[in-house]
Amino acid sequence: MALLEVRDLVVRFRTHDGTIYAVNGITFDVEAGETLGLVGESGCGKSVTNLAIMRLLPKPAGRIERGRVTLDGVDLIALPESEIREMRGRDVAMIFQDPMTSLNPVLTIEEQMVETIVAHRAATRADARKRAVELLGMVGIPHPETRLRSYPHQFSGGMRQRVMIAMALALEPKLLIADEPTTALDVTIQAQVLELLKDLTARLGTAVILITHDLGVVAGMAERINVMYAGFIVETAPTPDLFARPSHPYTVGLLHSIPRVDAAEGGELVPIEGVPPDQRRAPVGCPFAPRCAWRVEACWADNPPLVPLEPVSRLVATGPGATHQIACHNPPLPDEARTGRPTRPGFVAAPPPGAVIDELAVATPDVEATLVEFPTTDAREERR
Amino acid sequence: MSLAQNAGATRPGESDRPLLRIDDLRMYFPITEGLVFEHHVGDVRAVDGVSFQLRRGETLGLVGESGCGKSTTGRTIVRLYRPTGGRIEFDGTDITTLGGDQLRRMRRRMQMVFQDPYSSLNPRMNVAGIVGEPLDIHKIGTPHERRERVRELLGVVGLNPEFGVRYPHEFSGGQRQRIGVARALAVNPELIVADEPISALDVSIQAQIINLLERLQDRLGLTYLFIAHDLSVVRHISDRTAVMYLGRIVELAASRDLNQMPLHPYTVALLSAIPIPDPAVESRRRRIILRGDVPSPANPPSGCRFHTRCWLRERLGNPERCTVEDPQLRELSAGHAVACHFAEEVDGSPEQRQSTGQGGTQAAAATSWAPAGNAPSAAPAAPGA
Numbered sequence: 044m045a046l047l048e049v050r051d052l053v054v055r056f057r058t059h060d061g062t063i064y065a066v067n068g069i070t071f072d073v074e075a076g077e078t079l080g081l082v083g084e085s086g087c088g089k090s091v092t093n094l095a096i097m098r099l100l101p102k103p104a105g106r107i108e109r110g111r112v113t114l115d116g117v118d119l120i121a122l123p124e125s126e127i128r129e130m131r132g133r134d135v136a137m138i139f140q141d142p143m144t145s146l147n148p149v150l151t152i153e154e155q156m157v158e159t160i161v162a163h164r165a166a167t168r169a170d171a172r173k174r175a176v177e178l179l180g181m182v183g184i185p186h187p188e189t190r191l192r193s194y195p196h197q198f199s200g201g202m203r204q205r206v207m208i209a210m211a212l213a214l215e216p217k218l219l220i221a222d223e224p225t226t227a228l229d230v231t232i233q234a235q236v237l238e239l240l241k242d243l244t245a246r247l248g249t250a251v252i253l254i255t256h257d258l259g260v261v262a263g264m265a266e267r268i269n270v271m272y273a274g275f276i277v278e279t280a281p282t283p284d285l286f287a288r289p290s291h292p293y294t295v296g297l298l299h300s301i302p303r304v305d306a307a308e309g310g311e312l313v314p315i316e317g318v319p320p321d322q323r324r325a326p327v328g329c330p331f332a333p334r335c336a337w338r339v340e341a342c343w344a345d346n347p348p349l350v351p352l353e354p355v356s357r358l359v360a361t362g363p364g365a366t367h368q369i370a371c372h373n374p375p376l377p378d379e380a381r382t383g384r385p386t387r388p389g390f391v392a393a394p395p396p397g398a399v400i401d402e403l404a405v406a407t408p409d410v411e412a413t414l415v416e417f418p419t420t421d422a423r424e425e426r427r
Numbered sequence: 428m429s430l431a432q433n434a435g436a437t438r439p440g441e442s443d444r445p446l447l448r449i450d451d452l453r454m455y456f457p458i459t460e461g462l463v464f465e466h467h468v469g470d471v472r473a474v475d476g477v478s479f480q481l482r483r484g485e486t487l488g489l490v491g492e493s494g495c496g497k498s499t500t501g502r503t504i505v506r507l508y509r510p511t512g513g514r515i516e517f518d519g520t521d522i523t524t525l526g527g528d529q530l531r532r533m534r535r536r537m538q539m540v541f542q543d544p545y546s547s548l549n550p551r552m553n554v555a556g557i558v559g560e561p562l563d564i565h566k567i568g569t570p571h572e573r574r575e576r577v578r579e580l581l582g583v584v585g586l587n588p589e590f591g592v593r594y595p596h597e598f599s600g601g602q603r604q605r606i607g608v609a610r611a612l613a614v615n616p617e618l619i620v621a622d623e624p625i626s627a628l629d630v631s632i633q634a635q636i637i638n639l640l641e642r643l644q645d646r647l648g649l650t651y652l653f654i655a656h657d658l659s660v661v662r663h664i665s666d667r668t669a670v671m672y673l674g675r676i677v678e679l680a681a682s683r684d685l686n687q688m689p690l691h692p693y694t695v696a697l698l699s700a701i702p703i704p705d706p707a708v709e710s711r712r713r714r715i716i717l718r719g720d721v722p723s724p725a726n727p728p729s730g731c732r733f734h735t736r737c738w739l740r741e742r743l744g745n746p747e748r749c750t751v752e753d754p755q756l757r758e759l760s761a762g763h764a765v766a767c768h769f770a771e772e773v774d775g776s777p778e779q780r781q782s783t784g785q786g787g788t789q790a791a792a793a794t795s796w797a798p799a800g801n802a803p804s805a806a807p808a809a810p811g812a
Contacts, residue, residue, distance in 0.1 A: 084629040084630060084631060085629055199720045201720060202720070229492035229493055229656065229721075230492065230656070230657075230658075230697065230700045230701055231492065231696060231697060231700045231716075231717045232492075232720070233700065233702075234699075234700035234714050234716055234717075235716055235717070237702075238714065238716055256629070256630055257630075257702060257704075258630075258704035259701065259702030259703050259704045259709075260702045262702060262703065262704050262705055262706045262708075262709050263702050263703075263706070263709040263710075282706045283706050283707070286704065286705055286706050286707070287707075296631060297630055297631060298704060299634070300630050300631050300633060300634035301630060301633070301634070301659070301704065302637075302659045302660055302662065302663030302664075303659060303703060303704065303705075304658055304659035304662060304686060304698060304701045304703060305686075305703050305705075305708060311638075312634040312637055312638055312663070313634070314631065314632075314633075314634035314635040314637075314638055315631035315632075315634070315635075316635070318599045318601060318602070318632070319599075319629070319631075334631075
């Protein structure tokens with residue numbers, strides 16, 4: 044049994060605009076001490092998944108419609124609110140993108156840290172304070188004794204995130220959920236914080252779910268990666284496998300969308316055309332089909348399940364030997380993954396059946412076509 | 428790699444005068460105290476002595492972390508601010524103190540694309556109004572011609588020309604940024620200052636906008652000042668890159684040289700901090716973790732502004748020179764300028780080589796996502812340096 048087991052989780056939001064299909068039946072495990080990367084763009088459901096695990100979905104709009112989440116065998120979805128509160132912080136802790144909004148601005152760091160520790164452990168305030176000093180020192184805050192009496196605004200962004208990490212690890216949780224922990228930080232500060240996070244969680248044996256849109260960050264941090272799109276896991280693999288052999292068109296597209304700082308020459312970027320799907324519509328077919336260069340007819344009607352890339356005798360869910368799985372009817376060949384485009388002769392992406400395509404979707408830039416007359420229009424520019 | 432192996436990005440028309448010449452540009456924002464009688468107690472030196480030139484058709488990248496003054500530099504150049512000191516010359520004309528009508532006429536030739544496509548478009552104007560507004564301001568064309576021009580511009584940036592009647596909230600972030608680009612292009616400018624034009628966008632959309640900007644430059648011969656915090660993006664789009672730290676340019680070089688042979692300790696640290704989406708490369712890189720935060724630009728450190736965080740200074744036994752003498756930009760090789768007293772020590776150092784994971788072989792990095800069977804990620808990491 045893995046530390047965290049998520050089975051067929053479905054989360055929807057009911058809004059005035061209709062139902063939002065945020066998470067559409069995802070299944071994954073996290074092993075004790077393991078770091079799992081959850082990669083995807085805004086709206087792909089990566090944050091909602093974790094809010095659901097923590098039972099922190101905004102009420103009454105957000106609802107877990109289906110699925111099971113167990114932590115150490117305990118069903119988190121069935122747990123009464125009072126026990127869930129006990130569980131948060133003690134078993135699962137969370138750090139967010141913006142540390143300023145997750146700290147209380149009118150309380151000192153000391154008050155907030157001591158409160159957390161006292162609330163969960165039968166500790167005296169003096170002991171809790173001692174522990175807080177120790178924790179601040181551990182996350183590399185200079186002069187922790189004096190800094191404990193500071194207010195959140197007196198810290199820089201990087202320091203605030205360190206404070207958040209100290210608070211999250213205060214009770215030595217088994218699982219830490221880090222939701223874009225460094226997105227708001229500058230790159231040199233990001234390096235500091237990631238290093239700290241990696242070092243501390245390895246030392247304490249904490250399992251981590253690292254949510255990020257940055258494939259570079261997970262490449263260095265995570266042992267295993269789930270790539271999410273429109274509320275589905277579209278590819279999952281141990282980190283080295285995923286980068287050695289990206290096999291879902293979306294993963295391939297992401298890798299070709301970012302220039303690499305170590306590339307010998309600034310190679311051409313191959314963007315993913317179009318825009319992310321409108322999640323107010325119940326998913327029909329593969330959610331990526333409208334943007335996919337490899338789509339075949341089946342993709343429009345039939346959403347492919349997550350299956351092993353190559354036949355295996357036994358599915359491995361966690362660890363470095365986890366099975367590489369993708370959800371795709373027509374995966375890119377390795378050569379195509381390298382160039383970012385379908386290259387097999389005669390292949391054309393299947394057109395949509397009827398006119399289901401979103402009319403607001405970006406047209407392919409028409410630069411070549413219209414430029415002939417482009418510079419002439421303002422020939423009558425006023426001269427004074 | 429030796430210092431001699433170097434070449435500035437040369438383009439035809441090299442001998443022509445630069446489109447933009449910035450000389451010792453300074454932009455201070457006053458800090459005042461007192462409620463009734465304000466008095467001046469100091470300055471935030473956002474830009475403090477920046478000089479560079481921009482050739483016609485070239486892209487110069489301005490990169491640095493938040494608060495380094497890169498955006499202020501861009502905004503001062505298009506004269507959204509009145510500079511505290513220095514000189515801005517656009518196509519041979521001094522525009523440093525230009526005002527009123529003359530400035531407006533000059534601005535027709537330089538336009539800006541902003542970071543946040545949500546706040547830089549007026550939500551109460553329709554798209555045709557937004558894109559056509561510069562034409563109205565500069566009184567270009569007849570109303571009919573303006574309408575036609577707007578349709579054409581929308582097509583050029585990859586939007587349906589019929590969308591002119593819609594409002595910004597009906598569009599996604601990437602589409603809004605296309606509207607911002609169309610607006611900048613409306614008056615046929617020569618220089619476009621793009622201030623973090625893709626940072627607010629999702630990864631899959633960023634590449635669309637980068638490619639659009641590149642294509643437009645090829646077609647229209649535009650000159651870009653491309654401001655961003657992401658060195659990999661800047662390097663991708665720019666011919667030359669300037670790295671800023673606390674209001675100064677600390678290194679300026681052809682983008683290729685800057686990435687392969689960074690000579691300022693800060694550039695090396697910045698490069699090494701950028702995560703590379705490749706676990707094989709990541710595993711053999713060694714990160715330089717800078718200590719602490721960027722000091723306040725209201726009270727910059729004495730001497731070299733980077734000395735409080737510099738890894739090289741520490742290794743050299745904290746030479747006094749760094750704390751007392753302000754290093755000037757000096758050209759170490761053709762087109763490669765650096766503001767560090769000890770830049771020679773950086774060249775050839777293991778830190779320099781490892782900053783981009785090139786401690787191993789180039790080939791390994793280039794083929795990192797090879798087909799299964801020869802996946803180098805599975806192979807043991809290449810020996811570091």
